[in-house]
Amino acid sequence: MTDNRKVFQVKSAMIQAAHDRILAARRNAAVHDGDLDRARPTYHVGAGWHAILDDLVRDFSEIEGLGFLAAHEKWGELRVAYLYSGDRHADVDEIEHRARDLCLTTCWYCGQPGTMRKDRWWRVRCEEHWSAE
Ligand SMILES: [Zn+2]
Known part of the structure; x- marks a missing residue:
């Protein structure tokens, strides 16, 4: 379970980072x-x-x-x-x-x-x- 939770946390962080990059790119493009x-x-x-x-x-x-x-x-x-x-x-x-x-x-x-x-x-x-x- 601990491993699953870690995987989940890493995936969540990656998704959040990708989301932040998209937002930053949109802000720069605006x-x-x-x-x-x-x-x-x-x-x-x-x-x-x-x-x-x-x-x-x-x-x-x-x-x-x-x-x-x-x-x-x-x-x-x-x-x-x-x-x-x-x-x-x-x-x-x-x-x-x-x-x-x-x-x-x-x-x-x-x-x-x-x-x-x-x-x-x-x-x-x-x-x-x-x-x-
Ligand atoms: Zn025309």
């Missing part, structure tokens, strides 16, 4: 200062949404302790990942919702006005880029 050169490689969306994300990253930098991690698309909508443990969640939500709403009317490819289409896949596209797909 962009707190509006640095677009660091933020842009994590925009996993079309170029049409990049200007919207640039504004979001700059707005995020106004909130102490808020770190932008990445952006991607899910069900045609913008999704934003960030690190935050402060108490201004309403402000963070407002910035995030503003960006998401803008993306709902902005072509993912070109940034021209677009609409959410729900044929085959859910995507926000302008007329030109919808017919090109």
Whole structure:
């Protein structure tokens, strides 16, 4: 039993250490200062949404302790990942919702006005880029 307990303790410590490393890596990766050169490689969306994300990253930098991690698309909508443990969640939500709403009317490819289409896949596209797909 003693051996089992030791194995358990060692495994727990290893899992905890791995978890701490992941958290540290996320903290290091987070962009707190509006640095677009660091933020842009994590925009996993079309170029049409990049200007919207640039504004979001700059707005995020106004909130102490808020770190932008990445952006991607899910069900045609913008999704934003960030690190935050402060108490201004309403402000963070407002910035995030503003960006998401803008993306709902902005072509993912070109940034021209677009609409959410729900044929085959859910995507926000302008007329030109919808017919090109
Ligand atoms: Zn377009």
